[in-house]
Amino acid sequence: AKKIVIKIGSSTLTDEEGNIDKEFIKELSDEIRKIVDQGKKVVIVSSGARIAGVSTIGKWSRKEDIHYKQALCAIGQVELMDSYRRIFWEKQLHVAQILLTKDDFGSKSRTLNIRNTLFTLIDEGVIPIINENDTVSVDEIKIGDNDMLAAYSSVLWGADLLILLSDIEGIYDKNPKDHEDAEIIYEINDVEGIKKEIDIGQKSSFGTGGVSTKLKAAEHVNKFGIPLAVVKGKEKGIISKLLEGEKVGTLIYE
């Protein structure tokens, strides 16, 4: 794979206290530096704006009102990008922010503009970091979860591989957080079939997707010939291991 999209879930990006996990971003920057030096290209899709907003303005965290949520995202997005910018620059990597909504993928001219910007950034060696534009996203124009945003972005860019960094090693036959005997599924070639076989339990508190959106994202990118991998984001060197062909998570390709 030469063109790789890496999606980072909220739980991967934060620590136990709900703060941005700087150590994780540092690890990620090491991995990306390595990949870039091998001549590969990377686009990041990052969640975590809202949780970063909560950790910045803690006293708002209990409000469930939509405008408070959007305000928290507006605060957290800056915190998030600040962390990426500082830490990536230690590895001489420039980053750029791209905020998108569903509309951006629906209109030809907008899609073309995004694609041109994306290609320009990447040609110049900059790492684009994509997130949903929560400030303008009311339900009607929302993609809703970053697994799908990552899938749409992968297709738009023409990626060779989409990697979802999750808090879980891969997709299991049942939720491993509730079942000790859950078994990981290393390869999925039939998403429809697997949906009937596995038990998709509760999603995590801050991840909005869960396993069903990961499967939906896989179905979407697979249609365009792009494989999708689900791996544990916080495991050291996980991206390199995956790219070297190690069996480190779930690979979905049908």
Ligand code: ADP
């Ligand atoms: P992220 O935001 O890190 O991408 P999500 O919270 O959206 O992750 O989804 C991953 C979570 O889905 C896991 O932490 C796990 O608790 C839950 N889950 C439910 N059923 C399964 C399953 N069959 N296999 C793996 N994870 C599962």
